[in-house]
Amino acid sequence: MDSILLLVQLLLFALSALGVAASDGMRGAREAHSLENLRNILLSLSLTLLVARLHPRWALWAARPLFFLALVLLGLNLVFGFGPSGERRFLDLPFVPFNLQPSELAKLAVPLYLAAFFHQKPADYPIIGPVMAIVLASGLILISPDLDTALFLLFLAGFLLLTIGVPARRLLAIMLSGGLVLLAFSGAFLERLQKARDRFESWQTYVSGRVNELSPELLRGPLYQITQAHKAIVNAGPLGQGLSARMPHIPESHNDFILASILWAGGWLAGAVLLLAWWLLLARGLQIAAHLEGAYSVLAVGLTLYLTLQAALNIAAVLGVIPIGGSPLPLVSVGGNAMLMAGVAMGLLHALAREAFKKEVRP
Template identity: 45%
Template sequence: MDPLLILAQLALLGFSLVGVTAADPSLLTAHLLKITLGLAATLAFAFLIPPGPLLRHALGLHLTVMALLLLVLLVGQGPGGVRRWLDLGPFQLQPSELAKVTLVLYLASFVGRKGMDYPVLGPFILIGATAGLVLLEPDFSTALFLFTLSLGVLLVIGLPWRRFLSILFSAALLALALGGSYLGRFRYVAERFMAFLGFWQGTADAKEEAYQVIQAQKAILTAGPFGHGPGAGLLHLPEAHSDMVFASVVYATGWLGGVMVLFLYGLLFFRGLQIALRLKGAESVLATGLTLYLSAQAAINIGVTLGFLPVTGVPLPLLSYGGSSLLVSGMALGLLSALARRGEGRRAWS
């Protein structure tokens, strides 16, 4: 295991236990089981499932996840009539979380085989189809994250600007053509954005659309330097164990704990980029993509909690309560550890 990665992971999981316990003590046992599952995934992908075979079969793996996304639309479950999870008995699987890793694997495999001078129409269609399936769940924030993550990976690794702009132009045309009907059917997307604008303009109702963000800010502001401890009663905060878990962590551990969480995510980001720079080809792209997935999603979630971004529902990697998120985050860190060994020349695979 890479020492810096496992240190950051274990420390963040420790903060996760504190935050989830502060939000809802009854979730502690179930959360411990999910954390154990995530750590098992880390060990498996660090030592037993090398990146080489995953890259060779990346297209098949992602098409399998796309089939699961289609299955979710048919038999999936979720709150308020949405369909986001597959019920597997003791565990509920959210395929859109898996798509974050398999899509990065596919892009890394494609670039490794074709290079950046090859037309990217195929990957663009696959990215759009994946995001489209997630949009239909409906899960606008995750669909937008998948699309943005994919473009971010391609841009960072050197996609020519003319192709990058052509993708953005095509996506904009598609959004203009279908956006009206989508927003008409799923009004919550526009309502969240309007609530965000109202919050910043000071016109949002503190007891209605702005309630969640205002309560999160109250929890952070009243935490003080050292917090109230995990046993203190957290003020009412919707989704305090998942979407707003950063506020729960700060309330329990104080501003110092919040700064430490930010430092740990920064450590993951810089270590991931360092690993990517020591590799070449598909492996470098994979390390870059996995690093962007973890760090960008963390930045979005914390930005939402602080009120800088509209409410999205995107979980905080390694901290939020949720088996699929912890599982996929563990997979990503396991792969990064395996890639770190590859970059240091300790182990090779064909």
């Protein structure tokens, strides 16, 4: 096990437990999530320990079947899926003890698929096949509807392809073509993206400073969520209010907005520790990639981007820098699917670290 990666993971798990405990004590909390979170942490850590013992070549072997499985599940999700407000986010499959979220599997499958595709292939190899496959996955997610995750997959794939060395001009041309196909494919479903429009308009209202002009009755949905989160963050202070003080009501304070819960309980100091943990993960992941070659290096970069890009988007949304996107904070938010997929990703990074540094420990 890589000591730096393990330290980061344990730090994030500890902050997760702190944030969920603060959320459970929140004013108007409907149910407690600490036991569920503890279960998810233990399962995620178990997956990390298991995957870390395997050779990373198994990930390249399983990448294409895993990506195909993600596509199949995304298709089934459009028919049999369920979720809040008529959305199709989860599948209730037989013999699976929890509701499966195919989009979380797709996030992990994309970096594995691209690493496997470029295994023993040059960077100038035709890429229209994998790009269109990823556009298809994004389209299935978009019409579920989930605009934020669809865009995340495209950005993740784009960043990774640029890292591999695919010429930006060619990548842009293919992505634009794929984007046109995606729009045509999803045109009949665009009216279902009302939630995304509401989030963007609420963010515009907040950053324009017009919130104080609104009556309490108009502070609803995403606008209420972000104003309440910022009250908790500002009032937390350097060392936080602890778990004894009741946190202001914040919807999704155990999930998408768990950063506000962590800051309320542990203060800005806890926030600094959180940022330090993610910086360490980014730096270590890129260091591992620099010590590897070929598909393993691509895989290390992809897994690092998969985790840290999600974290950056979540933190930016909670702080009001970008519109609320609904992305969980990996290894911190309660969501079981996200926690388990992040545990697998961390296990792969541990395995890649062993390959990257094994020459340095030989006598």
